[in-house]
Amino acid sequence: MYEFAYHRATSLENAASLLASADDGRVLAGGQTLVAAMKLRLAAPSDLVDLRGIPELSGVCRDGDTMIIGAMTTHSAVNASDDLKATIPALAELAGGIGDAMVRNQGTIGGSVANNDPAADYPAALLALGATIRTERRTIAADDFFTGMYETALEPGEMIVSIGFPIPKRAAYVKFPNPASRYALVGVFVADGPAGVRVAVTGAGSGVFRATAFESALSGRFAPEALDGLTVDASELSGDMHASAEYRAHLVGVMARRAVGKSTGA
Amino acid sequence: MSVTLSLEVNGKPVSLEVAPRTLLVDLLRDSLRLTGTHIGCDTAQCGACTVHLDGRAVKSCNVLAVQTAGAKVTTIEGIGSDAALHPMQAAFRDHHGLQCGYCTPGMVMSALDLVARHPAPSRDEIREALDGNICRCTGYHNIVTAIEAGAKAMKA
16 A cells, blocks of 8 residues: 555544645545555555544434435444334345445445445445435435446545435345355346336446336336336446346346335235 | 554553554554454455454454544454453354364454344354355354354353
8 A cells, every 4th residue: 555644534624625735635434445445556545534533424314205324324324224224224224235244334325425336236226216415515416426437426525425315115125246245246226216216227337327118117017027028238238257248137137126026025 | 654543452542653554454463463363365355354443343454543543442352361261262162163263363253243233143144244254264154153152152
């Protein structure tokens, strides 16, 4: 790991000014991706601004029909939240399937969302549930946030403060995990909520995307059978040593059917 | 460029100068000579470096030492002694829950985090909780048995 300067921010304002005065500063949340990348010298920031010392960035609360999760809330805390289990159980369950127990104790929702790994679980939840990402500058709809592989709408120095999830009528997430890494080979989050039926796919391509043909079919009839005969175009998906694009396309249909079945208790 | 780091390790306050790029596992092993915490893969996969950070199991090869400022860290040395093993350690010995022993400190620390939240875990829950701990002797069967017994012994 290359040398860097470490700063523990005492407030969001303090973090913003530390980032602004750094050459090539990066925000440090749980560090479960960033520290590993720095060890491999894939990332070499001049400064790290640690948000761990800002307590108001952690926690889950309800605001009307929306569940708000602070950016520094760990996957374990999301998984264990009774409020979430009562309102969006699919989201709590998703958090309990990320990485392994130790990664979940340290990794955060804000870090995962800002990193936008093409096989991460959370982006599928944000897109399907029509979440809103709040930063210290503005709010961004999930539809506009995930712009490409490891790319987001965040500007340099912009920090995620919290993420708001409208409570859906029903939702479920099903993934086919890579047996070694536990990352989603394909993961599908299905939600029937205030914005209608939305189906978001992770792991299959260069970034999370919505399966709009699936959404139309499910809007007519919310049942696994409604997806019979529907597929996604394999030519736009990823193929690698773990799975071919054609296999991933097949898995999208299978995971989507299972998710619909799960969310309807079928 | 080093910074002053203060934290609590195994119940004792510690204060020392560290470079920001120091990993928690290197602080424990090299600076504090707590070599019970092992480095296996050094890529946050195998879990041999598992310690508790404010009561929760984390992989110390993937945490910067400076991230633990003001926190409480517990290592395998902090849970028992040679003369009086922790009941979970004793269960690993009694049930032959180790072969080469390299992964064992991490297994024990993960087991204790699990039992703290689930005092009577099922065998399936134990296996799920060990997802991030790899034993290359593949002694998982006896490790699961040991954790089951260790959890019972802790309640006794």
